[in-house]
Amino acid sequence: MEHRKLNEIIETYTSSMNEVNRRVNVLMNEQVHQELTTDQFSTLRFLQKKQPCTSSDIAHEFSIGKSAVTAQVNRLYERGLIDRKRDQDDRRIVYLSLTAEGKKLMEDGTQKLYDVLGDILLEFDSNEIETFIQSLEKLVRILREN
Amino acid sequence: MEHRKLNEIIETYTSSMNEVNRRVNVLMNEQVHQELTTDQFSTLRFLQKKQPCTSSDIAHEFSIGKSAVTAQVNRLYERGLIDRKRDQDDRRIVYLSLTAEGKKLMEDGTQKLYDVLGDILLEFDSNEIETFIQSLEKLVRILREN
DNA sequence: TATAATAGTTCACCCATTAAACTATTCATT
DNA sequence: AATGAATAGTTTAATGGGTGAACTATTATA
Incomplete structure (x- = not known):
């Protein structure tokens, strides 16, 4: 019973998490990113907060290899973002930053993100959302310690 | 102030969600999927619960096009899963199901998933986890109605 | 019976990722 | 100061995942 209960929780957790991710991704594609992919938007958003930064910073942030970052940065560089x-x-290091165009694109995108997610999160009352976010942050801490 | 608060919540929500997804994905790759990708594991897990089902069911479940499903199913078919x-x-319809090998792989995988996520979720007390899961389910409902 | 709709596949194209080999540069030890 | 190790990033070849349009085969409908 104790055992069965935990497995039910795990089933609910995984299916809900997956569905949230899929649906948020659809919303982002339709209303937020527009001409960017989800990964590109995430990378530019990281850059928006942490620029100037390096390829290695991005690789570390997203837990991917440096060659994956090079490929992605190349596409964004060629688009002038x-x-x-x-x-x-230290001439080994390359600093990455947003161009004026990239900055503008991300300011618009961030505003759209706030609008779209704001609409959704406003359906929770403020206690509920606070508790939810705190649990989410705790989950992050646990995963980091793992 | 009210406005600034919501945007802070959105920032925390997005960065935490992203980090949870990345870290869980790493754990899954290392300890759960093994010879499968995350997407393949998800598809087989869906099949495990819903078989026999069609390509269109899978496309609908994951919000992707039918041609993407064909490609993925081809790879799993060629591996005998x-x-x-x-x-x-109605000879247009193709029913998909797990082979004996696929079934066995997914039984092992599901057990590993329970072990890995169980360890993590056990760090929450049962009230906290219940509240968190309920909020997650509410989020799913809101996104569905959107 | 001719036309619509449906289920799935194929094709051409792009993005994301890995792993190994590579270039260029800097650091550290003798 | 010279050599060998470490570091930052790129290139290349391969795989997986995705889209959208055109296609085949089949069934439904008017």
Whole structure:
């Protein structure tokens, strides 16, 4: 019974998480990203907060290899959304930052993100959302310690 | 102030959700899927519960096109994990189900999933987890109604 | 019977990822 | 100061996942 209960919770957790991710992704594609993929939007959003940063920072943030970052940055660079600049003291390092166009795109995108997710989260009362977010943060801490 | 608060919640929500997804994905790759990708594991898990079902069912479940399902099912079919069987009354329809090998793989995988996620979720007390799951389910309902 | 609709596949194209080999540069030890 | 190790990033080849349009085969309908 104790055992069965936990497995039911796990089933509910996985199916709900998957469905939330899929549906949020659809909303993002339709109303937020527009001309970007989800991964590109995530990378530019990281850059928006942490620029200037390096390829290695991005690889670490998203738990992917550096060659995957190179490929993605190349696409964004060719579209004029990202700048590359070599460090003058350590010429191995390349600093990445948003171009003016990239910055503008992400300001619009962030606003749309706030609008779309805001509509959804406003259907919770503020205690409920606070509790939910705290549990989510706890889950992150547990996973980090793992 | 009310406005700023909501946007902070959205930032916390998105970054936590992303980090949970990434870290759970890493755990799944290391300890649960093994010889499968995350998407393949999800598809086989759906099949495990809903077999026999069609390509269109899978496309609908995961919000992807039928051609994407064909590609994925081909790979699983070639590995001997999925069976295809035409409906004798309506020969347009192809029913998909797990082979014996697929079934065994997924029984093992499901047990590993329970072990890995069980360890994590047990760090919450049962009230906390219940509340969290309920909010997650509410989020799903809101997204469905959207 | 001719036309619509449906289920699934194929094709051409793109994005994301890995792993190994590589270039260029800097660091560290002798 | 020279050499060998470490670091940052790129290239390449391969795989998986996705879209959308065109296609085949089959069934439903008017």
